[in-house]
Amino acid sequence: MSTNETEANKYLDMDLLRFTTAGSVDDGKSTLIGRLLYDSKSIFDDRMEAIEESSKKKGDEYTNLALLTDGLSAEREQGITIDVAYRYFSTPERKFIIADTPGHVQYTRNMVTGASTANLAVILVDARNGVIEQTCRHAFIASLLQIKHIVLCVNKMDLVDYSEEQFHKIKDEFKTFSSKLDVPEIHYIPISALYGDNVVEESDNMPWYKGSTLLYTLENVQVSGDYDHVDSRFPVQWVTRPQSTEYPDYRGYAGQIAGGVFKPGDEVVALPSGFTSEIKEIHTFENEEEEAFSPMSVTMTLEDDIDISRGDMIAKPDNQPTVGQDIDMMVCWLNKEPLDPHGKYAIKHTTKDARCVIKEVKYKVNINTLHRVEGDKEIGLNDIGRIKIRTTKPLFYDSYKRNRKTGSIIIIDEYTHETVGAGMIL
Missing domain, CATH: 2.40.30.10 (Translation factors)
Structure with a gap:
């Protein structure tokens, strides 16, 4: 196997973290994501040069990293985020999908969209303003959507002289509110997205902070236990019948596993009919699998030819929905x-x-x-x-x-x- 193939396979096997950013207007969500992309070397040179040129033309003192995510013309004109912007990047430790969601109250629905598949929520707070209504709103939605990990980033610490006292005041405010929520793990990080303090690199301006940077936290948060590996659920999306001479009687059931673990030989029940059978084989695009679990997309074959259609569900007889x-x-x-x-x-x-x-x-x-x-x-x-x-x-x-x-x-x-x-x- 060539070096390129080895690197490609290593990349495909890397762990994936989906996270969403939330916060009020002008808390710096887009700038933070731009900083993450820039400092982690995930930006093409020509894209970065175009943004630097745009910032110079506007007379900005610093490169406007928010332009890396605010893709709609209306967003750039108004300086706000309107739609959910998805961005992809990776480090040697992990792959990431970011959903940058709007801060305006009227776009709260977009946060629901962006957070619905997220493992973690990064909630930004302006260090000058502390915990406000939108902070509570976004934290509640994250809790309602069963996001089990929240990172509260107290941004713009440069505007409060990197005050330890202000950071702890905001941390205590959020702790009081979040005690009512169903969120098992919350991290608190003081940052400056504009200057990069504690985003990818540790900050020399806040020696009193002994915790991890944002990127280190994102790379190391454990989310594998967040999936339901107990209740075996396989909603059937498609029934595959190739009608080929090589496989004249093939009938496979394709879809994404929603929970639990399935193995060849397992006894399963088809709902709503209630008929039982055993799993014969489990296939992914390239391989035959010895076991499959959420969120893998697979095709299953059964030992018996029973009537199963799109919208039916395959589960275990002793653990049914x-x-x-x-x-x-x-x-x-x-x-x-x-x-x-x-x-x-x-x-x-x-x-x-x-x-x-x-x-x-x-x-x-x-x-x-x-x-x-x-x-x-x-x-x-x-x-x-x-x-x-x-x-x-x-x-x-x-x-x-x-x-x-x-x-x-x-x-x-x-x-x-x-x-x-x-x-x-x-």
Whole structure:
């Protein structure tokens, strides 16, 4: 095997961390990501030269690293982030996918989109302002979406003379709020994204800080235990029938494993039929696998030719998901038109398409205080509330807290086909 092939295989086998950035307007999210990309040598020279030239023309004292992520013309003109910007980079330790989400309240729904697949959330706080409403809002959403790791970056420390006292004041404020949340691991790092303090390199300006830099934290946070490797769940996305002379009777079931571990020889049950069989083979694109687990995408074959279609689920007989049509869930509303309390909507759950009717709006959540608002049950854009729905077909689900894939539901307007809500099953 050549050196290039060895390096390529090493890269493909590297661990992947998905993380999202959040914070209020002008807290420096885009600048921080630009700094990460720049200092980790993940920028092409011609791209960097173009940004340096643009900064010179505007008379900026420093290179505007935010231009590395703010890709829309409206973002560059207004100096704000509007859409979710995804960026990719790697270090010798890990591969990363970053979702840079907007800070404006009216774009909170975009944070839900960016954070829905994240393992970790980097929440920025302006060292001058401390913990504000948007800080609490983003931390609550991260907790609701079962992100188990938060890094609170106190940015712009250069503007408060790298004050240790100010950093600890903000840290204590956030600790008080986060004690109400369901987040097992929180890191606190004082940084200056503009100058690079504690982003990739340790800061000489804050000798009192003895913790890790942001990049070191991202490289070493352990997320493998965040996946559900206990409850075996395989939503069938596609039934493969090649119809070739080489494999005349081949019938494979393709999809992404949502939980647990599957091995050839395992007894499995197909839902909703309830028929059982054993796994014959498990294939990925290149190999036959001895075992497969979340989030691998595979094709399975079974020993018996049973009726399985898209939207069905393969599980273990002694550990099956809940099967039901009455679903109790939290919902983040993403549409300008408020939720119709008795409306009908299309839904998507794992690989299954169905329809539902809203049976009840139980309450809305005050994101700033985390209190239930029982009196006001109108759920509008960016609101979060608890609802109950009834579906036209039985769903095979777990609670969102147990499994983010089998516990999530997308709500879709039947007429406009817009995604209007993101649901998390309780």
